[in-house]
Amino acid sequence: MIPRPSELFRHELCPGWWLVPQSPQEDSPEAAEGKKLHRAMAALVEKKPLEPLDDEQMAAVKWAWDEVQPLMVEGSECLAEMKMHGKDGSSGTIDLVVLCHDCLHLIDYKFGRADQGDVAGHLQLHQYGIYACDRWNTHVTLHLIQPRLRSHSRILAGQNVLENARAQIAGIVAKSQNATIDDLNPGSPQCDYCPGKVNCPRLSKELAVLPANAPKIATAEEMTSHMELAAIAEKWAKAVKSEAKRRLMQGEEVPGYTLASRKSSKIESIGAAYAKLKETLSREDLLLCCSISLPKIVEAVAKSKDISNAKARREVESTLGEIIVEEVSKVIKRA
Numbered sequence: 178m179i180p181r182p183s184e185l186f187r188h189e190l191c192p193g194w195w196l197v198p199q200s201p202q203e204d205s206p207e208a209a210e211g212k213k214l215h216r217a218m219a220a221l222v223e224k225k226p227l228e229p230l231d232d233e234q235m236a237a238v239k240w241a242w243d244e245v246q247p248l249m250v251e252g253s254e255c256l257a258e259m260k261m262h263g264k265d266g267s268s269g270t271i272d273l274v275v276l277c278h279d280c281l282h283l284i285d286y287k288f289g290r291a292d293q294g295d296v297a298g299h300l301q302l303h304q305y306g307i308y309a310c311d312r313w314n315t316h317v318t319l320h321l322i323q324p325r326l327r328s329h330s331r332i333l334a335g336q337n338v339l340e341n342a343r344a345q346i347a348g349i350v351a352k353s354q355n356a357t358i359d360d361l362n363p364g365s366p367q368c369d370y371c372p373g374k375v376n377c378p379r380l381s382k383e384l385a386v387l388p389a390n391a392p393k394i395a396t397a398e399e400m401t402s403h404m405e406l407a408a409i410a411e412k413w414a415k416a417v418k419s420e421a422k423r424r425l426m427q428g429e430e431v432p433g434y435t436l437a438s439r440k441s442s443k444i445e446s447i448g449a450a451y452a453k454l455k456e457t458l459s460r461e462d463l464l465l466c467c468s469i470s471l472p473k474i475v476e477a478v479a480k481s482k483d484i485s486n487a488k489a490r491r492e493v494e495s496t497l498g499e500i501i502v503e504e505v506s507k508v509i510k511r512a
């Protein structure tokens with residue numbers, strides 16, 4: 178077992194995780210978006226055109242770009258998506274390496290909304306720092322950029338810092354290599370994207386825990402621990418459904434379940450629908466059957482006036498004014 182830098186945290190928190198059979202993983206919408214935004218950052222470095230992004234995604238990319246640009250001083254070499262290897266046989270891809278005359282910046286973007294904490298405790302970035310130090314033998318500054326949180330945490334990782342990290346990582350890897358199934362340790366974040374969720378005996382056991390005593394109102398502390406389990410349970414249920422679908426699609430049996438087709442229909446062109454229905458429905462009656470998308474209006478106005486989406490949004494909001502209804506709902510979030 179050679180740990181990948183991005184999985185070090187899981188080796189630390191659940192040392193035996195790699196012993197659990199893993200299911201093939203499909204990209205979640207969040208992972209697909211993360212890849213898209215990473216491609217946008219690489220395109221900016223390489224001066225290539227960007228894929229279309231919505232306003233919020235563009236704002237996140239712009240924020241990250243404004244943070245890294247000052248590091249790219251004249252004469253520096255900027256390498257996006259650089260694959261690096263360690264002496265231990267491990268490897269990882271660094272989002273951006275900026276090589277200056279007498280220093281080196283290693284940048285990692287995290288486009289999710291969950292806080293990844295401070296760079297000082299970030300094992301993945303420290304592993305990259307070790308790769309870089311072994312290769313270039315120069316001062317390394319590690320940068321953890323979380324655009325959705327407007328956070329840029331950095332640390333000058335000198336020899337001492339990296340040697341400490343090297344020892345810490347070696348300890349984690351040794352413990353993980355000697356781990357058994359008894360060392361599984363369910364919790365967040367280690368279970369969140371773990372590919373072993375479906376087959377994990379400890380997680381299933383944890384999820385099967387139901388109140389054993391007579392019915393009672395859960396205490397405040399129990400509600401907190403129920404909420405923590407609920408977050409993992411949702412991810413577990415999603416992973417189980419996705420694995421069952423994958424098996425059925427491959428012709429494997431999941432007793433009691435089968436694949437069914439669900440039909441849904443939609444009208445592709447409102448104009449064509451009106452042309453066919455105009456003897457029966459007035460244009461106004463047809464419009465009453467249509468829903469309208471604010472982001473699509475913004476995009477259309479931006480295209481027709483050749484202005485940015487942000488400017489188009491301001492114009493549309495000012496023109497439509499009070500007929501834009503804002504819906505506010507309550508959601509639970511971690512305090």
Ligand code: SF4
Pocket residue numbers: 187191193194195197361362363364367368371372373374377378379380
């Ligand atoms: S699902 Fe959680 S407890 Fe099970 S192996 Fe993965 S990280 Fe460990």
